[in-house]
Amino acid sequence: MTAAAVRNTSARIPTPRAAGDDCPAPQAASIPPAVAYQRVLHQLVRRELRLVADLATWAPADDAERIAALTAHSGLITHVLLHHHATEREAIWPALLRNLPPDRQAEARAAVDAWTxxxxxxxxxxxxxxxAARQWAVALTPSARDAFAMACLDVADVVDARTADEERTFLPLLGAHLGADDWAAIARSSRCTLPARDQLMVLGLALEDACAGDRARVLEGLPRSARWAWRFGGERHYRATVVRLRGEPPAR
Known part of the structure; x- marks a missing residue:
């Protein structure tokens, strides 16, 4: 597949799907927090990796300001996904394995090994x-831009497949065997190293196309100070950043 093959043929700026309240209230209330977290995080990274690949394909190859915006966004999503993988590897899957009945242990351990x-x-x-992002920032050439877009598209395809498999394999086990107390302990021990403004940006991206139940769950799970920061400045900053990145407001 050539770089030209990923070029967006439409002049319209690509955007994520419109938000939709696709979780009926009774169903949303019954979704365990660990499952909701996985689902929201997965849809965030799937959407944004593919979006930044699309945005890069029509970006001017030598526009340093535009390059900085796109590569910074890809860096943010990369950081989020690497942190997510570390949390799964170090906390979520070990807690799940501890809670599984003996007759499920061998199969689950094999699945975790394959996942790792x-x-x-x-x-x-x-x-x-x-x-590829650093090379584009230095070279300022169409070939460097296309290499960055292809790298984003390549990893987006991989993440699409891996998260779909993870949701089939692990989410039912998390829902059945990882309790709220276990998840609360994991959430307390997982430390995000992003600056506060970037954390609020990630919150906005997570809320953007989440269903009503997941949006409520995410916001209710935040400390009061974080909810306050989101309401009084965080949401406004998120929307302004999305407009600069995509050329139009977020879906929701």
């Missing part, structure tokens, strides 16, 4: 995106 190997390959591809 595949995840390492995905993380390597994410670092390839970072390398």
């Amino acid at each position: 190997a595949g995840c390492a390959r995905t993380d390597h591809r994410l670092r390839d995106v970072s390398t």
Whole structure:
């Protein structure tokens, strides 16, 4: 597949799907928090990796300001996904395995081992995106731009497949065997190293096309200070950043 093959033929700026309240209230109320977290995080990274690839294909190859915006966004999503993988590897899957009945242990351990190997390959591809971003910023050429777009598209395809498999394999197990107390302990121990403004940006991206139940769950799970920061400045900054990046407001 050539770089030209990913070029967007439409003049319209690509955007994520419109938000939709596709979780009926009774169903949303019954979704365990660990499952909701996985689902929201997965749809965020799937959407944004593919979106930044689309945006890069029509970006001027030598516009340093535009390059900085796109590569910074890809860097943010890369950081989020690498942190997510580390949390799964170090906390979520070990907690799940501890809670599984003995007759499910062997099968689940084999699945986690396979996930770990595949995840390492995905993380390597994410670092390839970072390398391509730096090269574009230096070279300012169409070929460097297309290499960055292709790296984003390549990892987006991989993440689409891996998260779909993860949702089939692990989410039912998380829903059945990882309790709210276990998840609360994981959430407390997982430390995000992003600056506060970037954390609010990620919050906006997570809320953008989440259903009503997941949006409520995400916001209710935040400390009061974070909800306050989102309401009084965070949401406004998020929307302004999205407009600069995409050329139009977020879907929701």
